[in-house]
Amino acid sequence: MVPHLVTAQSGPLLDLEKKILEATPAIERWFRMSWQEHTPPFYCSVDLRNAGYKLAPVDTNLFPGSFNNLATEMLPLSVQAAMAAIDKYCPDARNLLLIPEMNHPNPDYLAHVSRLMQIFRQTGLHVRLGSLSPEITQPTPLALPDGNMLVVEPLVRSANGRRLGLADFDPCTILLNNDLSSGIPAILENIHEQSLLPPVHAGWALRRKSNHFDAYDEVAKKFGKLIDVDPWMVNPLHARCGEVDFEAANGLECLSDNVTMLLAKIKKKYKEYGMKEMKPFVIVKPDAGTHGRGIITIRDANELKDLSQKQRDKLAVMKNGVAVHDVIIQEGVPTVETVNGAVAEPVVYMIDRYVVGGFYRVHAERGIDQNLNAPGSKHVPLAFAQQHAVPDLKAKPGTAAPNRFYVYGVVARLALLAASLEMERTDPNPEVY
Amino acid sequence: MVPHLVTAQSGPLLDLEKKILEATPAIERWFRMSWQEHTPPFYCSVDLRNAGYKLAPVDTNLFPGSFNNLATEMLPLSVQAAMAAIDKYCPDARNLLLIPEMNHPNPDYLAHVSRLMQIFRQTGLHVRLGSLSPEITQPTPLALPDGNMLVVEPLVRSANGRRLGLADFDPCTILLNNDLSSGIPAILENIHEQSLLPPVHAGWALRRKSNHFDAYDEVAKKFGKLIDVDPWMVNPLHARCGEVDFEAANGLECLSDNVTMLLAKIKKKYKEYGMKEMKPFVIVKPDAGTHGRGIITIRDANELKDLSQKQRDKLAVMKNGVAVHDVIIQEGVPTVETVNGAVAEPVVYMIDRYVVGGFYRVHAERGIDQNLNAPGSKHVPLAFAQQHAVPDLKAKPGTAAPNRFYVYGVVARLALLAASLEMERTDPNPEVY
Numbered sequence: 001m002v003p004h005l006v007t008a009q010s011g012p013l014l015d016l017e018k019k020i021l022e023a024t025p026a027i028e029r030w031f032r033m034s035w036q037e038h039t040p041p042f043y044c045s046v047d048l049r050n051a052g053y054k055l056a057p058v059d060t061n062l063f064p065g066s067f068n069n070l071a072t073e074m075l076p077l078s079v080q081a082a083m084a085a086i087d088k089y090c091p092d093a094r095n096l097l098l099i100p101e102m103n104h105p106n107p108d109y110l111a112h113v114s115r116l117m118q119i120f121r122q123t124g125l126h127v128r129l130g131s132l133s134p135e136i137t138q139p140t141p142l143a144l145p146d147g148n149m150l151v152v153e154p155l156v157r158s159a160n161g162r163r164l165g166l167a168d169f170d171p172c173t174i175l176l177n178n179d180l181s182s183g184i185p186a187i188l189e190n191i192h193e194q195s196l197l198p199p200v201h202a203g204w205a206l207r208r209k210s211n212h213f214d215a216y217d218e219v220a221k222k223f224g225k226l227i228d229v230d231p232w233m234v235n236p237l238h239a240r241c242g243e244v245d246f247e248a249a250n251g252l253e254c255l256s257d258n259v260t261m262l263l264a265k266i267k268k269k270y271k272e273y274g275m276k277e278m279k280p281f282v283i284v285k286p287d288a289g290t291h292g293r294g295i296i297t298i299r300d301a302n303e304l305k306d307l308s309q310k311q312r313d314k315l316a317v318m319k320n321g322v323a324v325h326d327v328i329i330q331e332g333v334p335t336v337e338t339v340n341g342a343v344a345e346p347v348v349y350m351i352d353r354y355v356v357g358g359f360y361r362v363h364a365e366r367g368i369d370q371n372l373n374a375p376g377s378k379h380v381p382l383a384f385a386q387q388h389a390v391p392d393l394k395a396k397p398g399t400a401a402p403n404r405f406y407v408y409g410v411v412a413r414l415a416l417l418a419a420s421l422e423m424e425r426t427d428p429n430p431e432v433y
Numbered sequence: 434m435v436p437h438l439v440t441a442q443s444g445p446l447l448d449l450e451k452k453i454l455e456a457t458p459a460i461e462r463w464f465r466m467s468w469q470e471h472t473p474p475f476y477c478s479v480d481l482r483n484a485g486y487k488l489a490p491v492d493t494n495l496f497p498g499s500f501n502n503l504a505t506e507m508l509p510l511s512v513q514a515a516m517a518a519i520d521k522y523c524p525d526a527r528n529l530l531l532i533p534e535m536n537h538p539n540p541d542y543l544a545h546v547s548r549l550m551q552i553f554r555q556t557g558l559h560v561r562l563g564s565l566s567p568e569i570t571q572p573t574p575l576a577l578p579d580g581n582m583l584v585v586e587p588l589v590r591s592a593n594g595r596r597l598g599l600a601d602f603d604p605c606t607i608l609l610n611n612d613l614s615s616g617i618p619a620i621l622e623n624i625h626e627q628s629l630l631p632p633v634h635a636g637w638a639l640r641r642k643s644n645h646f647d648a649y650d651e652v653a654k655k656f657g658k659l660i661d662v663d664p665w666m667v668n669p670l671h672a673r674c675g676e677v678d679f680e681a682a683n684g685l686e687c688l689s690d691n692v693t694m695l696l697a698k699i700k701k702k703y704k705e706y707g708m709k710e711m712k713p714f715v716i717v718k719p720d721a722g723t724h725g726r727g728i729i730t731i732r733d734a735n736e737l738k739d740l741s742q743k744q745r746d747k748l749a750v751m752k753n754g755v756a757v758h759d760v761i762i763q764e765g766v767p768t769v770e771t772v773n774g775a776v777a778e779p780v781v782y783m784i785d786r787y788v789v790g791g792f793y794r795v796h797a798e799r800g801i802d803q804n805l806n807a808p809g810s811k812h813v814p815l816a817f818a819q820q821h822a823v824p825d826l827k828a829k830p831g832t833a834a835p836n837r838f839y840v841y842g843v844v845a846r847l848a849l850l851a852a853s854l855e856m857e858r859t860d861p862n863p864e865v866y
Contacts, residue, residue, distance in 0.1 A: 025527060028557020032524040073506060080513055080787055091465040094458060124461020354513055 016055060016233050017407045023227040027410055030226055031353070031417070038420040040353045042085055042175065042197040046412040047361070047373065048346045049236075049333035053273060055407065056236045056333050057415035058283070058345075059373070060212055062202040063179040067119070068111040069379035070349055070357035079122040081351035086123055086173065088352070089195040093172035096125040097165060100177045102133050102152055107145045114144050116177065128169050130155040132178060132185050155187050162193050173197060180205045181289060201426050208287045209328045210240035211426055216418035223414055234411055236331040237265055240287055244327045246316040251325075252304055255284070258329050259301040266331050280332070281369050284315070287326035294324055295371045297332060334368040339380055345372050346405070347379075348412035355409040357381070449488060449666050450840045456660040460843055463659055464786070464850070471853040473786045475518055475608065475630040479845040480794070480806065481779045482669075482766035486706060488840065489669045489766050490848035491716075491778075492806070493645055495635040496612040500552070501544040502812035503782060503790035512555040514784035519556055521785070522628040523605035529558040530597070530604035534611045535566050535585055540578045547577050549610065561602050563588040565611060565618050588620050595626050606630060613638045614722060634859050641720045642761045643673035644859055649851035656847055667844055669764040670698050673720055677760045679749040685737055688717070691762050692734040699764050713765070714802050717748070720759035727757055728804045730765060767801040772813055778805050779838070780812075781845035788842040790814070 020027065045064035046057045070078070086093055098120070100113045117127045131140075131152045142150045153166045164187065165171055173195045180188075180203025188200055201207065216235060224231030239258040244251035259282055266280035285295040294315045298304065307315070316324055337344045342364040349357045360380045363372040424430070453460065478497035479490045503511070519526055531553070533546045550560045564573075564585045575583045586599045597620065598604055606628045613621075613636025621633055634640065649668060657664030672691040677684035692715055699713035718728040727748045731737065740748070749757055770777045775797040782790050793813045796805040857863070 025557050025559050029525065029527055032520055032526075032557075035520070036524050074509070076507070076510055077513060080510060083787070084517055087465055087468070091469050092462065093465075094462055124458050124465075126458050354516070 016053075016229060019227050019229055020407045020410055024406075026226060027223075030223075031413060034417055035353050038417065038424065040350070040416055041202070041419050041423065042089075042352065044350045044416050044419060046348050046350075046415040048348060048408055048411055049335050050337050050346065050408075051333045052336040053275060054233045054333060055411050056234055056331075057216070057411060058236060058330065058333060059209075060216075060415045060419050062198045062207070062419060063177050064349060065109060065112050065177070066347075066359070066379060067349070068108070068115040069359045069381055070115075071359075071381040074357045075119070075122075077354070078119045078349075078351055078356040081354040081356050082119050083123045084354070085352040086120075086125065089197065090172035093125060095165075095169055095171040095173075096120050096127045097130050097169065097171035097174045098127060098177060099130050099132060099155070099174065100152075101179070102129075102131045102136065105142060110142055110144055110150060111146075113177065114146075114148065114150060116175075117150075120175075125173075126169075128153060128166055128171075130164075130166055130174075132187070157187060161190075164188070164191055164194060164196075176200075176203070179203055199423065199427065201428055202423060204288045206288075206426070206428075207422075208240075208326060208426075209285070210238065210287050210326070212415075212418060212422045213238045213328070213330070215421040215425065216415060218421065219414050219418045232269055234414060236333050237262055237269075238328055238330045240329070241327045242287075242325060244325055246307075246312045246324065249312070255327060255329070256301045256304050259284070259298055259304065262329055262331060263299075263301070283330045283332050283371065285328055285330065285371075286324040287328045289324070295374075297369055297371075332369055335372075336368070342378075343368050343370075343372060344380070346408050348408050350412060350416050353413070353416070355412065358405070358408065358412075449486075449662060452660050452662055453840045453843055457839075459659060460656075463656075464846060467850055468786050471850065471857065473783070473849055474635070474852050474856065475522075475785065477783045477849050477852060479781050479783070479848040481781060481841055481844055482768050483770050483779065483841075484766045485769040486708065487666045487766060488844050489667055489764075490649070490844060491669060491763065491766060492642075493649075493848045493852050495631045495640070495852060496610050497782060498542060498545050498610070499780075499792070499812060500782070501541070501548040502792045502814055503548075504792075504814040507790045508552070508555075510787070511552045511782075511784055511789040514787035514789050515552050516556045517787070518785040519553075519558065519606065522630065526605035527559060528598075528602055528604040528606075529553050529560045530563050530599065530602065530607045531560060532563050532565060532588070532607065532609050532611050533585075535564045535569065538575060543575060543577055543583060544579075546610065547581065547583060549608075550583075553608075558606075559602075561586060561599055561604075563597075563599055563607075565620070590620060594623075597621070597624055597627060597629075609633075609636070612636055632856065632860065634861055635856060637721045639859070639861070640855075641673075641759060641859075642718070643671065643720050643759070645848075645851060645855045646671045646761070646763070648854040648858065649848060651854065652847050652851045665702055667847060669766050670695055670702075671761055671763045673762070674760045675720075675758060677758055679740075679745045679757065682745070688760060688762065689734045689737050692717070692731055692737065695762055695764060696732075696734070714767075716763045716765050716804065718761055718763065718804075719757040720761045722757065728807075730802055730804075765802055768805075769801070775811075776801050776803075776805060777813070779841050781841050783845060783849050786846070786849070788845065791838070791841065791845075 041062050043064055045061045047059040049056055049058050098116060120127045129150060129152045131154060136152055136154050139151050139153045142152060144150060156165055156167055163170060164174060171194060175197055180200060183205045184200050220231040220235035223234060239262055241251060241254035241258055244255055262282050263280050270278045270280060279299060281297055281299045283295060284298055296315060335343055335345050339360050339362045342362045343366050344360040344362045347359055347361050348355060361372050361377050362380055363377045365376055366372050474495050476497055478494045480492040482489055482491050531549060553560045562583060562585045564587060569585055569587050572584050572586045575585060577583060589598055589600055596603060597607055604627065608630055613633060616638045617633050653664040653668035656667060672695055674684060674687035674691055677688055695715050696713045703711045703713060712732060714730055714732045716728060717731055729748060768776055768778050772793050772795045775795045776799050777793040777795045780792055780794050781788060794805050794810050795813055796810045798809055799805050
C-alpha cells in the first residue's frame with residue numbers, strides 16, 4: 001500500500017511533518033471552517049518544493065494540466081470530488097463545456113483533455129469541447145494516442161447573446177482549461193447565466209502570482225499560529241517589481257534591490273535555524289505567466305548586471321509572445337527529493353476542496369535549485385492510495401502506511417485556500433451580499 | 434482495471450443494464466436533483482439480487498457492518514465521502530463518538546469498527562467508542578485480530594443533561610452503528626444539540642422494512658418512468674402482515690392470503706416477460722429485523738400450514754430474543770451470480786450520496802433462491818476501482834472497463850433515496866419549515 005516513490009523520502013519525518021501530523025484534527029477542522037467562508041477554486045494543481053527544512057508551494061495552477069499523469073487507480077477520487085463540485089454549481093446540469101488550449105495541442109495535452117472529459121462524463125454529464133481558436137470553424141476531430149478521437153467545436157453565443165455554448169449544446173457549466181495568457185477573448189465576456197469556471201480573472205491576462213503569494217502570506221501566518229511553527233517553514237518569501245523591461249534594461253534597479261533584500265532575509269532565516277552552510281538563492285519569474293518560461297535562478301544581485309542578451313531575451317517574453325513587465329522574485333527552495341537519481345518535486349492535484357492525486361515532476365538535467373517545469377521533465381504518478389487524505393496516527397507502527405504525503409496535501413491545500421482568497425480579492429465584479 | 438469478479442457476470446449486458454448505462458446522464462442528474470430535496474442517510478449498505486431479468490434491492494441497512502470487507506485500495510473514497518458528510522452536519526466538529534454493537538463482539542465486527550474509526554480519523558476527527566451496554570462501566574480494551582486495541586467507554590450525559598459523550602469527550606456527531614433492535618435506550622433520548630446519526634427511528638425498535646419498500650415503490654416508479662423500463666425490473670413486490678403470532682399460529686391467514694396474492698402477481702409478471710419455466714417464490718421475514726434471522730422461502734401458501742414447530746420457533750423470534758409480530762412478504766429474486774461456484778449477491782456501500790465500495794456476499798451452502806445473509810457466508814471485496822461511479826460510454830470498446838457494477842451503484846442509490854424518504858415520513862418529530 002506504500003507507493004514505491006516513498007523511497008524518495010523515506011527518512012524519519014522531519015520536524016515540520018511531525019508537527020503537521022500531530023495537529024491533523026486541528027488542521028482538518030480549520031480547513032472545514034475555512035471552506036464555510038471561502039469557495040475553493042473548481043480545480044487546482046500546486047507545485048511543491050520539499051527542502052527538508054521547509055515545504056512550500058512555488059506555483060499554484062488554476063488551469064491544471066497533466067490530469068492524465070495521476071494514477072488511474074485513483075480516478076474514482078477525482079470523479080467523486082467532481083460530483084461534489086458539480087452539485088454545488090449546477091445540480092441540474094446536463095451539459096459541461098470544456099474549453100481547452102488548442103493552439104498547439106501535443107499528444108500529452110490531448111491525453112490530459114481526454115482524461116478530464118472522462119472524469120466529467122463519469123459524473124454523469126454530457127461533455128463537449130469548445131475552442132477559442134478562430135481557426136476552428138467546424139467540428140474538428142483530433143486523434144488521441146490510444147486511438148480514440150476528440151472533437152473540438154467552435155464556440156457559439158446564443159441568439160440573445162446571453163449564453164455560451166456549441167451548436168445544439170447549451171451547457172450549465174463552462175470549464176476553462178485555457179489560462180488566457182493571450183488575453184480575454186470577447187466571446188468569454190459577460191457570461192452571467194452560466195457558471196464560467198474558473199472565472200476569467202483567474203487567467204494570466206489578469207492574474208498576478210504576487211497577489212496569490214500575498215494571500216498565501218496570510219494563510220501561512222494563520223497556519224503557523226495554528227500548529228505553532230514559523231510560517232516561513234511553509235512559505236517562500238517573495239517580492240515583486242512592475243515596469244521591468246529586460247530588453248531596454250529598464251526597471252532593473254527595483255529588481256536588483258529586491259533580490260538583495262530577499263537574499264538578505266533568507267540568509268537571516270538560514271542563520272536563525274543554524275544552516276550556515278546554505279547559500280540562499282532566488283527565482284525571478286514573470287508575475288503573470290506559466291509554463292516555465294522566462295525563469296532564472298539568481299544567487300547575487302550582481303548577476304542581473306551580467307545577464308547576456310540571450311538571457312534578457314529569454315526573460316523578456318513568455319508564452320504566446322506576451323512581453324514581461326511584472327516580475328515576481330521568490331525565495332529559492334531547493335528540493336531534497338530525487339526519483340531514480342533525478343531531481344524531483346511533488347505536484348498535488350485538487351478538485352473542489354479535495355486532494356485527488358499527484359505526481360512527482362522529475363528532471364534529470366536540472367539541479368536542486370532550478371525550476372523543473374521545463375522541457376525534458378517527466379511525470380511519475382504518486383500512488384496516493386493511502387496518502388491522499390489524512391494519516392492514521394492511532395495505528396500501530398507498521399500496520400498503516402506512513403502517510404508522508406498527507407503533509408503535501410496539507411501544504412497544497414494552504415495554496416488552494418490562498419487561491420480562493422486571491423480570487424475573491426481580485427474579482428473585478430465582486431458579488432455584494 | 435477490471436475486477437476479477439467481473440467473471441461472475443461477464444456475459445453481454447442485460448437489457449436493463451443497457452438502458453441504465455445509456456441513460457447515465459439523466460440518472461445522475463435525477464439523483465443530483467433528488468439530493469437537493471432529500472437528505473441521504475449518513476451511511477448505508479444495500480443487498481442486491483441480480484436475477485438477470487431484474488436487479489433489485491432486498492435489504493437496506495442503515496447501520497452497515499463489514500466496512501472491513503471493502504477493498505482497502507478504495508478506502509480514500511470512503512474518507513472523501515465521509516469528509517463531505519461531516520462538512521454537512523458538523524463543519525466545526527473536533528470529535529466523533531461511535532456507538533457500536535458491543536453485546537457479543539466477534540473479531541470480524543471489531544475489525545469493522547476499527548475500519549470505521551480509521552475512516553473518520555482520516556477525515557481529521559478524534560474518534561472514540563461509547564457503549565450502550567450497562568456492563569461497560571469503565572474504559573474497556575478489546576484486542577483486534579491485527580494486534581491493535583480498541584477501547585470502549587461508558588456513555589455519559591452532560592451535567593445539564595443536554596449532551597451525550599464520554600468522560601472528557603464532547604462530540605459534535607454521534608454515529609450509531611447499533612441497530613437498536615432491543616429498543617431505544619433512555620440515554621439516547623432527547624438529544625437535540627448534537628447530530629445523532631442515523632436518527633433513532635432508523636433503528637429496528639421503530640423501523641419497518643415495509644415502510645422502506647413503500648417508499649421504494651415510489652422511487653422505482655419514478656426511475657422506471659425516467660429510463661422507460663417497467664419499475665418491476667428494479668423492484669421486488671411486497672406485502673405486509675401485522676399481528677402475526679407464529680407460536681400461537683395466530684394471524685397466519687393474512688400471511689397465507691398475501692403469499693398467495695404475491696405469488697400470483699409474480700406469476701403474471703413472469704408470463705408477461707415470457708418466463709414460463711420460472712417458478713415464483715416469496716421470502717417471509719420480520720418487518721423489523723436484520724441479521725438474517727427468521728427468514729424463510731415459500732413457494733406455495735400451503736407450506737405455511739405445514740410449518741414444523743422448529744420452523745415456527747425460528748420465525749417467532751429474532752435477534753436479541755425480540756418476538757416477531759410484523760412480517761414482510763417479499764418477492765423472491767433468484768440470483769444468477771456465482772463466485773467460484775458459490776451463490777453470490779452484491780452488497781453496495783454508500784456514505785452520504787456516494788457509492789464507496791462493495792463486495793459479493795457468497796454462500797457455498799445456499800441456493801439461488803435463499804437468503805445469503807446467514808452463518809457461513811463469506812465476503813469477497815469488489816474492486817470498484819473503475820465501477821464505483823459512472824461508466825465511460827464514449828470510450829472505444831476495450832479501452833475502458835465494462836463498468837458492469839455502475840448499474841449496481843444506481844440500484845443501490847435508488848434504495849438510498851427510498852431510505853431518505855422513509856426516514857422523513859417516519860420521523861416522530863419532523864422538522865417544520
